[in-house]
Amino acid sequence: MTTSTKNPAKKPELTRTVLKGVPASPGFAMGCVFPVTNRKISVVEETLPESRLADEEQLFLKAVHKTTKEVSQIKEISEGRTGMKDSLIFATHLMILQDPTLINGVLDKIRKDRKNARWAVHVVLGAFIDKFEQIDSPAMRDKAADLRDVYNRLMAAMEDSGPVLEDVATEEGVVLVGHELLPSLLMSIKPGQVAGLAMDTGGRTSHVAILARSLQIPLVSGLRNFAALVKVGDTVIIDGSSGQVVINPNQEDIKDFYKRQEIFERQRRELFTMRQLEPMTRDGKYITLHANIELPSESEKVTDFGATGIGLYRSEFLFLRNEAPTQDEQRDAYRYILETMHPCPVTIRTLDAGGDKLVSGITAVNESNPFMGWRSIRVCLDREDIFCTQLKALLLANTKENLRLLLPMISSMTEFRRAKACIVKCRKELEAAGKKVAKVKIGVMIEVPAAVMIVDKLAKEVDFFSIGTNDLVQFTLAVDRTNELITDMFQPHHPAVLSMIYQTVQAAHREGIPVAVCGEMSADPLSVLLLVGLGVDELSMTPWSVMSTKKIIRSINFEDVRDSALTVLQMDDADSVNTFMHNKYAQTIRDLGISSFVGQVDSSKK
Structure with a gap:
């Protein structure tokens, strides 16, 4: 064998880069990058003989x-x-x-x-x-x-060129990276072939994320330009629990990876034992845990994660087609969910369309501020033909009597009473046609400050409240949560927001009706403690967040978190609230062993 006496060329030092995305499928993976690119599709318009x-x-x-x-x-x-x-x-x-x-x-x-x-x-x-x-x-x-x-x-x-996607790598343990990964790609990979996934687009609710969680493959999405930053041969660490990705990790990163991977496997085994346990505090306060869904088919997996009902089904998904769905088509979709979940309750929100949400049968209006424009219940009351078709479908689907009908974006008693009159009219028309119509519970979403100001009056006429914290925060603080320039101003723990939640709970309980929260606060650990302390009866979240939330609830005393909630209500800024909650509860949540599923509890978390 011939040995060279020359000094080997020094390899260029690889640049370590850390990025943050959306944690879409929990777990940890380390491997070499394998880029997945879509072959460019060229389409030429031809007018044919x-x-x-x-x-x-x-x-x-x-x-x-x-x-x-x-x-x-x-x-x-x-x-x-x-x-x-x-x-x-x-x-x-x-x-x-x-x-x-x-x-x-x-x-x-x-x-x-x-x-x-x-x-x-x-x-x-x-x-x-x-x-x-x-x-x-x-x-x-x-x-x-x-x-x-x-x-x-x-x-x-x-x-006839074969699949549009490039073939997946033949070697094992790679990390697939792409601007967008599609569901069929995941089904084309062999078990053990892919260690992790990372993509520029997408979120927690995408079908790719659902499949990744079923296949138990870590995924970080929403990385924006990650695919352009990496190349074949780069090593990456994927943290699907926190959303962090490290390109070309150093030895300390690698050591930390193995440690956290071991912790994750232990936590996963322990967390799945929570599915059949009651979401009850240590001193006996029961908190109902429901799931939010986007598609009727998702209702089948809700109870697998330990949820006892559906807290929000967004019905506008049915309308995202060229023609509005018929009454029969809507009835069948709603009935599928209601029968699948029986005897558990199902909350279905009526059509939340208009403004920025374009659906069939509703002409788009050019508005300078669609979030505060012609949308939601305002559209439905103006277009009673569409609204009543949906209401009749809902009433006919409720054969198991487990429907809770939710009216969105109510800002006045007039709106609520007009919507309720439509429900009564639809019921009478169906009964006149010989149809049997079961009783249905009617609730309103509390998501605009005006609704909070009249919440005592609303509470006398509805069966339940559901607080949409995403919009309530946005409208209360005048902060567009999609605007990156003011992201830090979107503060769910702002004293004004917490006071509105507490005011809503107090008014509801005076009338003996329950209050649910269906926004993103329901799955944040410190927010869960605040919401329970403020007296919220039900929390609704993505199905995969139910088990970790249940473990948090089972670890606390209601009297303690109630005292904490009453304490923070006296504070005058969100930073003080966050610091208080972090100092008192962060270590408790860490000790629960669910950090791989809820991320690290950070004092700066808004």
């Missing part, structure tokens, strides 16, 4: 058939790997492929506009994707990824 239209129709229909077959196979694989419930994601893809609105829309583009099939798919499906992405909801924007997945497969089928 009559003689070519039949061939283009067949090209599209064959692509639909081929894609349907592929997705069906992926669904079958998913059933074996993630279970029947999470495989419903791909059932949604199949529904998209069978949607008459899509099929007929593309065929009309070909037949009437004489366009080529690929352009027709690009225009029609692209319009659906754009509609989802325009909605001011991370969960709704994440749903656009499912449509893009179908779009990519249809395009690939029409050019």
Whole structure:
């Protein structure tokens, strides 16, 4: 063997970089980067002669058939790997492929506009994707990824070039990195092949996140330009519990990684023992824990995480199509949820549309401030045809008598009474037509300061309150939570916000009705302690947050957190509240062993 006497070339020192994203699937992973890129899809618009239209129709229909077959196979694989419930994601893809609105829309583009099939798919499906992405909801924007997945497969089928996504790495233990990772990609990887996932887009509620959690693969999303910063050969550490990603970690990072990975595995085993336990404080105060869902299919997994009902189903998802859903279509969707959850209660919010939320049947209005414009209950009361169709569907679906009907963005007694009159009218019309209509509980969302100012009057006429803390904070503090320039001003622990929550609880309890909270505060550890102390009866959150919240509740004394809540109500700034709560409870929460699932309790957390 020949040995060189020359000094080996010194390897360039790799730059260590730390980024923060959205913790979408808990766990820890370390591995080499494997970039996943979408092949560029080039679509050219062609106006065709009559003689070519039949061939283009067949090209599209064959692509639909081929894609349907592929997705069906992926669904079958998913059933074996993630279970029947999470495989419903791909059932949604199949529904998209069978949607008459899509099929007929593309065929009309070909037949009437004489366009080529690929352009027709690009225009029609692209319009659906754009509609989802325009909605001011991370969960709704994440749903656009499912449509893009179908779009990519249809395009690939029409050019017969194979999958649009590049092949996944053949070596094991890699970290897949991409601007956007699609659900079908996760189903194409082999067990053990991928250690972790990181992507620029997405959030906790995306289908990729749901699948990643089912497959127990750590995922950090919302990293913005992460995919552009890394290259093949870089080593990365993914912390799916806190959302931190380290590029080219040093020895100290690696040592910390192994330590935290061991802690995570221990915590995960312990946390799953909480599912069947009661969410009761040590001194006997029961706090109801419900789950928020976006899709009817998600209702099947709610009880698996220890929730005892659905605290918020956002019904506007059903309207995100070219044509508004019929009364029968709505009834079937609502009934599926209600029957799946029986005997547990299900809270369904009526259509929250208009302004920035574009849905079928409602013409977009050009407003300078859509958050405070023509939206939500205001739209419904102006468009009683749409509102009453939904109300009748809800009433007919309530055969198990477990429906709680929630009216959003109520700001006056007039609005509430008009909405209630619509409900009464719909009930009478159904009964006059010979339909049996069960009694339904009616509640309002407390999410604007005006509702808090009249909360004592509302409490006399409703069956329950649900506080939407996201909007309540936004409207109370005049802070747009999507504006990065003022993110630090979005403070759920601001004394004004806490006082409004307490005022709402006091008014409700005087009338003997319960109060729920369905905003992001419900899953934050220190906020949970404050909400319980303020007297909130129910907390509703994403299903995967229920178990850790339950463990927090079971570790505390109600009398203690009530005293703490009354103490912070006397404080005059959010920093004082945060410091007090952190000093008193941070160590207690750390000792619970759930940091891998709720992140680190930080004194600066807003």
